[in-house]
Amino acid sequence: MTAHILVIDDDPQERRSLKAVIESRGHAVHVAENDQAGLELLRKMRGEIDAVLLDLKSGEGNGLSVLSFLDRLRADVPVIVQTAESGTDLAVEAMRAGAFDFVVKPTSLERIATAVSNALKLHENDPSGRPLKRGRSASVAFSDIIAASAGMARVLELGRRAVQSHLPIMVExxxxxxxxxLARAIHSASERSGRPFIAVNCAAIPHATIEAVLFGRNDQDGTDEGHLGKFKEADGGTLFLEEIGDLPLHAQAKLLEAVQKGEIVAAGGRSPHKVDVRIIASTSKDLIEEVKASRFREDLYYRLSVFPITVPALRRRKEDIVHLARAFAERFSAEQRLQRPLSLGSGALALLTAYDWPGNVRQLENAVFRAVILAEGNELTERDFPQVAAQLPGRAGPFATALPGAPSSPAAEQVSTVAGAPFIAESGRAPAAAPANVAASANVIVSTDESGNVRKLAEVEEELIRFALKFYRGQMSQVARKLGIGRSTLYRKLKDYGIDPDDPQKHAA
Ligand SMILES: Nc1ncnc2c1ncn2[C@@H]1O[C@H](COP(=O)(O)OP(=O)(O)OP(=O)(O)O)[C@@H](O)[C@H]1O
Known part of the structure; x- marks a missing residue:
């Protein structure tokens, strides 16, 4: 099948070479010389482009504008970014923003052709939605929410309690x-479950139309059925107002009235209509700050935040990562109709746990999805998560060859076999989850002494600080940040333990 590939590159010579190599694989190529032209083509050919190959230095927007455009569009198009060695930071940013893959120039045309084939493979396997934002089933039960950490257990407890009440909920x-x-689970467990759950992303709707979208619009002959408005659509059910902090002030005033009186007035209309809607709002912004900056009404804030629930970032509940990754691997294996679900090797699990996941569960879900689609064996290994490996400092993994800008050092070499995170092992043996080679590595912190007793906290702390100094090559602010302590505390501990930051392995005489 001929696929349509859009190449965005400002260098005419590069465009010609890329066009030739991709066409030689039987695909049709469309070229654009900058982001703007690329965006235009995407708009015009919406639905027809199967993958985008984007040079990150194209145009003024540094290519990232195309990614944010795709994001806004929630377009079903994998993007492969190309960058020069000096632009690898940008490439990593792009991966976070949802790019499918990246290649560092100079690279072989073969590598690019393979990246395109992989992207098409992914696209073919999931034509329903862009991997970054996968669709979700309408009905979600609390039992579908994977929660192994204390933080998430608390969230579920609050969520279950919220089901019983009729108060508005604010999910932060x-x-x-x-x-x-979580909002869907609350709805499904409530007595409203037989009625609609309507989600509206306030950040995605133009300010000029938001009132009509939410409250409907009256045309001259009465209410236009085509513009019922989300409140009416949700009547008897739940209205999920995503990114409530982005609601413009004029719509906030109307929303306040709706919450206070249970009545809405359609845009252009005068008479109020009763509605019975439970509101669940969500925000990724600090709404108190928005109130202080007069961008969000204080009265509305208090009305909506009667029952606040904060869902912690994934990096603050790392215990969930292994469980989530396994569940996703199982789910995607079943979706791909694999005979047996792909398992996750201990190296892969350690790698996934070491990473901070700035895009949270969605990013993890996409990483596992990509790995399942492209996997060749029965087990996912570190090699199946090259983007994650590339973003861990001091890591020389399979990706190091593709990412010349990645840090490398003797420390990096030493930790490369153990996925970037120190394991806490019992004396003399590696933990079950750790790779077999972990015990032999410098990346193990032993938790018991030779007589089998738990070691002193101070000893373990000293060892961890020495490890971190080596791991981050003596970059004190990074070491302090990663250890979760202030710089002055770090300096004090160095002094207490007699650690020389320039030679962390040297023991004081
Ligand atoms: N605890 C979990 N268990 C299983 N899947 C989860 C869990 N948390 C999130 N997910 C999955 O991660 C993806 C992102 O979740 P969701 O859309 O609910 O996040 P969000 O906080 O609303 O994101 P955004 O603010 O960007 O819209 C979804 O596909 C969801 O199914």
């Missing part, structure tokens, strides 16, 4: 933490 948390999933 970074993008991708699972706010909508």
């Amino acid at each position: 948390g970074e993008a991708g933490v699972g706010k909508e999933m």
